[in-house]
Amino acid sequence: MTARASTRNPAGARGCVDIDADGPELARAVVAAGRGQAVLSGPALRQLYDGLRADDLGSALTEREREVRSLMERGLPDKVIAEQLVLSVRTVEKHAGAVLRKTGARNRTELAAMAGRPLLR
Numbered sequence: 811m812t813a814r815a816s817t818r819n820p821a822g823a824r825g826c827v828d829i830d831a832d833g834p835e836l837a838r839a840v841v842a843a844g845r846g847q848a849v850l851s852g853p854a855l856r857q858l859y860d861g862l863r864a865d866d867l868g869s870a871l872t873e874r875e876r877e878v879r880s881l882m883e884r885g886l887p888d889k890v891i892a893e894q895l896v897l898s899v900r901t902v903e904k905h906a907g908a909v910l911r912k913t914g915a916r917n918r919t920e921l922a923a924m925a926g927r928p929l930l931r
Contacts, residue, residue, distance in 0.1 A: 825849025870912050878905040882918055883925040 824843035827836060828851040839849040871879060874895075881891045892902045906918075915921035 827851045871909065875905050875909050875912070878902060879909045879913070879921070882906055882909060883922050885918070885922060 824846070825839060825848050827839045827849065831839070831851055835851060839851070842849045877895060878891060881894060886894075888899050888902045888906060891897075891906075892899045895902070897905075909915075910917070910921065913921060913924065915924055
């Protein structure tokens with residue numbers, strides 16, 4: 811069993827618990843890791859999420875998708891985005907769909923919330 815686990819995860823780490831974790835939180839993490847579950851404490855999860863959002867999601871998007879995302883996060887409609895980027899509305903719709911898919915946002919409102927910006931009215 812140890813050889814199989816080390817094949818999948820050479821470092822043996824199953825999660826990350828904050829250094830300030832109390833005894834019960836640490837115990838839950840150890841039990842969960844023993845069951846093969848990944849474990850992240852609140853502060854570690856927030857740091858991971860922020861890092862993924864800033865680095866991985868940004869790099870997963872193409873340059874044009876990042877431009878479209880920025881305008882979508884401001885609440886601009888596809889027609890206005892198309893005019894600003896000198897694209898067809900259909901092309902903007904394709905990029906907008908890719909942005910939502912790659913970021914995991916269900917809609918433009920959620921995308922704006924992920925960016926921490928209010929939608930324009």
